[in-house]
Amino acid sequence: MKISATFTLLSIFILPLCSTPAFSQSTSKSKIEEAYRQFEKDPALKNGTVSLTVLNANTGEPIFQQNQQVGLATASTMKIITAATAFDILGKDFKFKTNLYYTGSIQAGGVLHGDIIIEGSGDPTLGSNRYPESQEEQLLNKWIYTIQSAGIKEIQGRIIGDDSRYGGYQVPGGWIWSDIGNYYGAGVSSLNWRENAVGVVFNPNSTIGKPATIEKLTADLSYLKIVNEVSTGKNGSGDNVYAYSGPYASNIYIRGTYGLDLKKTIEISVPDPAYDVAFQLSKALSHVGIKTAEPPSNGKAIASTNIAKQLLDTHESPDLANIIYWFNQKSINLYGEALVKAIAYQTAQKTETNEGTSLIQKYWENKLQISSSELNNQDGSGLSPQNRVTTAAMAKIMQYAQSQSWFPEFYKSLPEYNNMKMKSGTINGALGYTGIHQNSSGEKFTFALLINNYSGSSSAMRKRMFTLLDVLK
Known part of the structure; x- marks a missing residue:
C-alpha cells in the first residue's frame, strides 16, 4: 500500500510536468495556425506570397511552417544573416x-x-x-x-x-x-x-x-x-x-x-x-x-x-559588436556591404561582393546544411531586389545564433518592434520580420516572416503582420 500510494502521489506531480512542453507546443501550434489562416485570407495578399517559420528556440523543432522552402525577397532582414556570419567568422572584437x-x-x-x-x-x-x-x-x-x-x-x-x-x-x-x-x-x-x-x-x-x-x-x-x-x-x-x-x-x-x-x-x-x-x-x-x-x-x-x-x-574602428549594433538598429546598408567584403578579404583575399556572398552561402551550407538555393543572397544589406532566401534558412540561422558566445551582442543589436526583438525589412513589394521572442508563459521562439507582392500600403500590412506575430506573445 505504501509503494502504491507513493507511486500515485509522485504521478500526480511528475506526469503533468513531463507533459507540459508537449502540451504547450501543441497549444502554440494551434494558435499560430489559426492566426495564420486568418492572415492569409487578407485580400491584400490575393496575389502575394507569405512564408512563416516558427521554431521552438530551446529545441529547434518546428512549431509552425508555411511556404518555408520558398525563396523570397528579404529586404533588410538579410542583415541578420550578414551579422551572424560576420560575428562567427570575424569575431565580435574584430576592428578595421x-x-x-x-x-x-x-x-x-x-x-x-x-x-x-x-x-x-x-x-x-x-x-x-x-x-x-x-x-x-x-x-x-x-x-x-x-x-x-x-x-x-x-x-x-x-x-x-x-x-x-x-x-x-x-x-x-x-x-x-x-x-x-x-x-x-x-x-x-x-x-x-x-x-x-x-x-x-x-x-x-x-x-x-x-x-x-x-x-x-x-x-x-x-x-x-x-x-x-x-x-x-x-x-x-x-x-x-x-x-x-x-x-x-x-x-x-x-x-x-x-x-x-x-x-x-x-x-x-x-x-x-x-x-x-x-x-x-x-x-x-x-x-x-x-x-x-x-x-x-x-x-x-x-x-x-x-x-x-x-x-x-x-x-x-569600433569593434564589430558596436558596428553590428548600429547596422541592425539603423539598418545601414553600407555596413552590410562592408562586412561582406571584409568576410571575403579576411577569409580568402577576395574583394568582390559576389565572391563574399558566395563564401557566405558555402559557410552556412557547411555549418547548417543550408543549400545555396535556400540562401541566394546577392548582397549583405538586402537592398538588392534579386535576393531570395527562405524563412526556414533565416530562422535556422537565428536559432544557431542564440547558442553562440556573441549572442548577447547580437541580441542587443536587434531593434524592438511590437514589443518584440526582431529585424524588419522593407523594399518595394516586400516586407519581413525575423527575431527571437519569449512569451509570458516562458515559451521561446525564433521566427521569420516574409511577404512578397502584397497590395495596399506598407503601414497597413505591417499592422496585420504584428497582429499575426502577437500570437507568439
Missing part, C-alpha cells in the same frame, strides 16, 4: 584599421617631397558621427596633429585617399538606379568616409510647385556639380526627394518634391568617398598653413603597390 602614411622624404624646413596617403581597409565607420572616436572633425584634427608632429610644414605632393584594396568604389550588382544616388544606396570601397553620404538642407518655397532651394550641404562638396530640380510639395506630402548619381560621377541630380512643412535633412550618397576624405584633409591642412602642391586624389593615383611608405598613424 586605417593607416596614414607619407612617401618620399622630409627635407630641411619641413618640406615633404612626397605624398600623404590615407590607406583604407574597409572601415564603414570612418568619419561617422555615430562614434565619438570616428567623427570627421575628430579624425581630421588627429591626422593634422600627427602630420605636424612629424615636422611636415609643406607638402610637395598631394593627399591620396587609397581605396585600392577592393578595386575602388563599387555598388553591388542588381541595385537599382533610383537607389544608388541616395544615402541608403551608397556604394562601398576600402576607404569609406562619413558613411559615404552628405546631408542636403532645403528651403521650401511658400508656393506649392515652386523650386525648393538648397540652403546648405553638411559637408563641402564644391568639387562636384549639384543640379537641383526639387520642387515644393504640399503640406504633409513629406520627403519625395531622390538623388541620381553613380560611382565617380561628377554631377549629382536631385529631383522630386520636398513638403512645405517638412523639417528634414535629406541624405544623399557621395560618388567618390576616397577622393572626398583626401579633399577634406587637404582643405583642413590648408587652414593650419600646410599647403599641398597638387590637388587631392583617390587610389587611382598610386601607380605601384610597392611604393615605400612611412607610417604616421593607425586608426582602429
